[in-house]
Amino acid sequence: MAIVKVQNRAHGIMYHHFHDEQKHIVGQGSISAESFNDMLDFYGKSHNIIGAEEFLRKSETGTLSPSDVCLTFDDGLLCQYDVAYPVMKDRGLTAFWFIYTSPLDGVMERLEIYRHFRSLMFPDIEDFYAAFFSIVSAHDTEAMKAMQCYNPDEYLKEFPFYTPNDKRFRYMRDVGLGEKKYNVIMDKMLEMYRYDIEKNSQILWLSTDNMRDLRQQGNIIGLHSYSHPTVMIKKNYSEQLKEYATNKRQLEEVLKEEIVAVSYPCNSYNSDTLKCMKELGMKIGFRANMAEVCLAEYLYEYPREDHANIMKAMEVAR
Numbered sequence: 001m002a003i004v005k006v007q008n009r010a011h012g013i014m015y016h017h018f019h020d021e022q023k024h025i026v027g028q029g030s031i032s033a034e035s036f037n038d039m040l041d042f043y044g045k046s047h048n049i050i051g052a053e054e055f056l057r058k059s060e061t062g063t064l065s066p067s068d069v070c071l072t073f074d075d076g077l078l079c080q081y082d083v084a085y086p087v088m089k090d091r092g093l094t095a096f097w098f099i100y101t102s103p104l105d106g107v108m109e110r111l112e113i114y115r116h117f118r119s120l121m122f123p124d125i126e127d128f129y130a131a132f133f134s135i136v137s138a139h140d141t142e143a144m145k146a147m148q149c150y151n152p153d154e155y156l157k158e159f160p161f162y163t164p165n166d167k168r169f170r171y172m173r174d175v176g177l178g179e180k181k182y183n184v185i186m187d188k189m190l191e192m193y194r195y196d197i198e199k200n201s202q203i204l205w206l207s208t209d210n211m212r213d214l215r216q217q218g219n220i221i222g223l224h225s226y227s228h229p230t231v232m233i234k235k236n237y238s239e240q241l242k243e244y245a246t247n248k249r250q251l252e253e254v255l256k257e258e259i260v261a262v263s264y265p266c267n268s269y270n271s272d273t274l275k276c277m278k279e280l281g282m283k284i285g286f287r288a289n290m291a292e293v294c295l296a297e298y299l300y301e302y303p304r305e306d307h308a309n310i311m312k313a314m315e316v317a318r
């Protein structure tokens with residue numbers, strides 16, 4: 001039987017979306033409680049899955065071994081709390097939860113709204129991509145032209161589980177359109193499909209009570225910026241500092257303690273970001289893939305394995 005190769009460095013496993021097929025619908029890349037449990041069994045055969053506080057303590061004392069692994073949840077999603085957290089509690093495990101805080105101010109952060117819209121309104125992600133590209137081509141010829149520079153072999157090659165259209169879509173979103181024009185296109189779609197933002201947003205994010213409960217049970221709550229920009233490195237140092245300092249202040253108000261951990265939204269970080277982390281007193285930071293450190297700041301650049309890669313390895317092992 002194939003076993004996942006032990007990485008040469010302690011790392012995190014990165015999780016985003018979960019489903020229970022009732023409150024939390026199936027979406028692209030979402031996993032059930034059962035697959036989550038199976039995955040922990042599988043990865044645990046070749047790795048030492050430890051709690052968040054133990055991981056942090058070992059990091060600070062330089063005693064992490066290459067097989068040590070922690071669990072991490074990005075984006076502060078209610079589906080993580082409802083579906084994955086009970087499984088973890090049964091196993092006596094804790095995790096890092098990286099939370100962006102604009103939803104606490106009532107901001108319906110588009111990233112999550114758009115994702116939910118895609119899952120709810122389209123039977124398959126390919127149906128969404130087809131509708132999306134037809135609207136872009138009707139409204140923005142300039143953005144369509146940008147696709148001529150798109151190189152599918154190079155773009156996002158560190159995410160091998162993306163399908164060709166996943167990559168085309170991300171390229172169009174981040175390069176062809178850019179944030180503002182992308183939002184205009186998506187808002188147009190929400191309107192066309194009569195998606196109820198107010199109603200649907202109720203089930204997307206963790207409440208402050210959820211956060212306090214997680215912390216009380218020994219989980220570590222960490223930074224993930226205020227508004228979750230997809231390309232943080234386009235912002236200058238002071239803009240980045242504002243994103244993370246606001247995020248920190250809000251989480252500290254909720255938890256009444258200092259926040260010391262961070263993960264970078266969409267793996268977008270540069271030397272300015274790491275300068276911010278020092279300024280804000282972070283003790284540990286996580287990338288969003290298993291690539292080697294970019295900036296030689298080991299404590300701020302712990303690698304993470306995307307759960308999708310582990311799912312793939314499980315299929316191969318079967």
Ligand SMILES: [Zn+2]
Nearest residue numbers: 074075265266
């Ligand atoms: Zn994120």
